[in-house]
Amino acid sequence: MDGLSRRKMLMAGGAFGAAGALAAASPAGARSLWTWAPSASVAGTGEGLDPQWVWDDEVDRLMASVIDRGDVPRVNELLRTWTRNDQALPAGLPQDVHDFMEQARQLPSWADRGKLERAAAFNKSRGFYLNLLNGVGGGMLSTAIPREARSVYYSKGGADMEDRVAKTSLLGFAIGDLNAYRPDGDVIVHAVKTRMVHAAVRHLLPQSPGWTRTGDGQKIPISQADIMVTWHSLATYAMQKLVEWKVPVPDADAAAYLHVWQVTAHMLGVRDEYIPATWDAANSQSEQVLDPILASTREGVELTDILLGQLAEQTSPGGIDRPLVDALARFLVGDRVADMDGIPEEAFWGKVIATVWPKLIAFREKLIPLPLVPPLAWTIDEAARQYILFYLTKGRGTRIEIPDTNRPD
Ligand code: HEM
Numbered sequence: 001m002d003g004l005s006r007r008k009m010l011m012a013g014g015a016f017g018a019a020g021a022l023a024a025a026s027p028a029g030a031r032s033l034w035t036w037a038p039s040a041s042v043a044g045t046g047e048g049l050d051p052q053w054v055w056d057d058e059v060d061r062l063m064a065s066v067i068d069r070g071d072v073p074r075v076n077e078l079l080r081t082w083t084r085n086d087q088a089l090p091a092g093l094p095q096d097v098h099d100f101m102e103q104a105r106q107l108p109s110w111a112d113r114g115k116l117e118r119a120a121a122f123n124k125s126r127g128f129y130l131n132l133l134n135g136v137g138g139g140m141l142s143t144a145i146p147r148e149a150r151s152v153y154y155s156k157g158g159a160d161m162e163d164r165v166a167k168t169s170l171l172g173f174a175i176g177d178l179n180a181y182r183p184d185g186d187v188i189v190h191a192v193k194t195r196m197v198h199a200a201v202r203h204l205l206p207q208s209p210g211w212t213r214t215g216d217g218q219k220i221p222i223s224q225a226d227i228m229v230t231w232h233s234l235a236t237y238a239m240q241k242l243v244e245w246k247v248p249v250p251d252a253d254a255a256a257y258l259h260v261w262q263v264t265a266h267m268l269g270v271r272d273e274y275i276p277a278t279w280d281a282a283n284s285q286s287e288q289v290l291d292p293i294l295a296s297t298r299e300g301v302e303l304t305d306i307l308l309g310q311l312a313e314q315t316s317p318g319g320i321d322r323p324l325v326d327a328l329a330r331f332l333v334g335d336r337v338a339d340m341d342g343i344p345e346e347a348f349w350g351k352v353i354a355t356v357w358p359k360l361i362a363f364r365e366k367l368i369p370l371p372l373v374p375p376l377a378w379t380i381d382e383a384a385r386q387y388i389l390f391y392l393t394k395g396r397g398t399r400i401e402i403p404d405t406n407r408p409d
Contacts, residue, residue, distance in 0.1 A: 032288050034225075038273040040281035042110060042262055046273025051224035056199055056269040060220075062100050063199035063402065071097075072200075072404040079193060080399055086183035104192045107181070108266045116181045116263065118256035122249075123176040128364065129247060130176060133238040137332040139307050141233040144333075144340040145293065148230060149300035151221045154211035155201050156403040158303075171400070175264055191267035193400040198222045198269070200402045208406040214299070225289055227270050232286035235261035239279060241332075245361055254279060294337060301342035304329075308343065324349045331357070 031052070038046030066075060071094055078090040089101055123130060143149050152158050171190040179185035205211045205221045239257065242249055249257075258279055265275045276282035308329055312322040327349030330338040338345075 032292050034288070036281075036285045036288055040277055040284070041273045042108075042266075042275045042277050043272035044277070046271070048273075051228065051271075051274050052226075054224040054271065054274075055202060055220055055222070056195065056224075059100060059104070059195060059199040059269065060202050062096055063196055064203040066094070066097060066402070067200060067203055067404050072402050076401045079401070082189055083186060084183070085181065085185050085188040087189075101192055101196075104195060104267075104269075105188050107188070107263060108272065110272075111181075111263050111266075112259060113181075115256045115259040118252060119260035120178045120180055122253040122257055123180075123260075124178060126242070126247070126249075127176060129242060129245075130238055133241050133332070134176075134234050136311065136329060137237060137241065138234045140304060140329050140333045140341055140343070141237060141294075141337060142230060143300040143304040143307070144295065144337045145229055145233065145290075146295050146297045146300065147216055147218065147221065147226055147293075149297050149303055150211060150214050150216070151201065151205055153299035153303060154208045154214075154407050155205060156405050156407055158407040175260060180260065181263065187264065188267060190400060191264060193402075195267070195269045196402055197400060198227075200404070204403060204406050208409075210409060211406070214297070224270055224274055227265070227268060228274055228285065229290050229293065231261065231265055231270070232282065232290045236279075236282045236286045236290075240283070245357070247361060248365065258282065294340060296340035296342070300340070304341040304343060327353055 034050035034052065038044070038048050066072060075093065075097055078093050081090050085105075089098055089105075093101070142152075171187070171194055174180060174185070174187045174190050177185055177187070180187045202220050202222055206219060211221070235258070239249075239254065258276075262275050262277075266272060276285050308322070308325050312325040323344075323346045326343050327346040329341075330343050330345065330350060331353045333341075
């Protein structure tokens with residue numbers, strides 16, 4: 001169904017008909033009514049359609065066609081050679097794919113180079129917190145987001161969670177890179193590829209019996225609302241935690257960090273009318289789209305266990321640190337989400353972390369203004385990031401590729 005006919009369906013049947021179709025299978029009708037105004041977005045204006053009924057029509061049609069005509073292996077092979085923001089697209093891509101990518105790689109007119117540079121500097125000094133919040137915290141939130149947990153579980157990548165985490169980390173880490181949006185960086189590359197992967201998933205998952213059975217009544221996965229839910233579990237959640245932990249964040253840094261995520265949402269195909277213009281607007285959208293839908297699922301609990309097991313293995317190959325990892329995860333996302341994810345309570349480590357954490361922050365914050373500390377801290381964080389990617393891919397490296405099947409049943 002294209003965008004126009006979806007819109008028609010909404011208008012003709014009225015919101016009630018459409019919402020009814022969804023509510024039939026949605027747990028306790030948990031989704032709130034969409035009232036968030038486009039005036040609070042970077043576009044400042046818009047149609048105000050509920051983003052739950054908006055996908056990414058042009059690329060969705062394109063990827064469905066690429067899959068159906070058997071072009072995925074050829075496109076993936078060529079995409080492997082496209083690695084830098086400023087690089088020309090590989091020769092030999094099908095014309096329609098080439099045309100889409102050429103247009104999709106353009107930054108929005110409102111992208112502000114100065115802010116992107118400032119965000120890079122902010123990521124440099126606060127990489128420790130941001131990696132922890134986006135990596136571990138965001139990961140644990142994502143498994144309590146039923147639609148995300150299930151689509152990840154039943155898609156091709158769900159069968160190999162280590163590789164899947166490494167691939168997702170590629171984009172997360174790229175956003176935090178110093179050269180993220182500079183010509184020699186790679187966020188644009190990863191975001192455009194991810195946009196195509198999501199479109200492929202929209203074509204494939206409806207063919208998965210497992211997903212269809214558990215898919216929350218949704219007929220097509222990864223709506224614009226779903227993407228913003230995940231966006232909040234990364235950007236908004238991280239900023240809320242920094243505030244809660246009293247990490248000093250100057251206003252200009254907060255604005256720059258928001259900006260790098262606004263641009264990234266746009267590059268992932270989110271319409272500007274759904275991208276919050278300010279942190280206040282982000283917080284209110286998050287309250288509306290993220291908070292009410294958090295819930296426990298069998299798939300989410302299983303994925304959480306795999307993810308925390310991996311983290312424990314990374315920090316200590318014998319796996320003895322699992323209780324500590326569980327306590328850290330619980331500390332990061334709070335009891336409500338930890339219970340949904342089935343993360344066990346570790347009373348001893350829980351108390352230790354709650355006591356030590358403010359001291360650790362105070363210690364780090366005292367050190368940061370000293371000369372050479374930011375570059376040194378960055379180097380250590382960077383080494384950890386590279387290690388994580390190397391570990392997760394068993395030294396093979398990884399790349400974002402378009403899937404052409406689902407997880408085998
Ligand atoms: C793939 C990031 C939102 C489901 C990917 C990939 C990245 C990524 C980097 C490529 C790596 C891979 O192939 O595994 C993001 C970001 C999001 C977002 C940054 C929002 C800010 C979502 C949402 C869903 C979702 C909302 C589902 C509700 C998937 C699935 C794949 C995927 C199923 C494909 C995995 C496979 O190949 O089997 N995403 N994603 N993503 N994403 Fe997302």
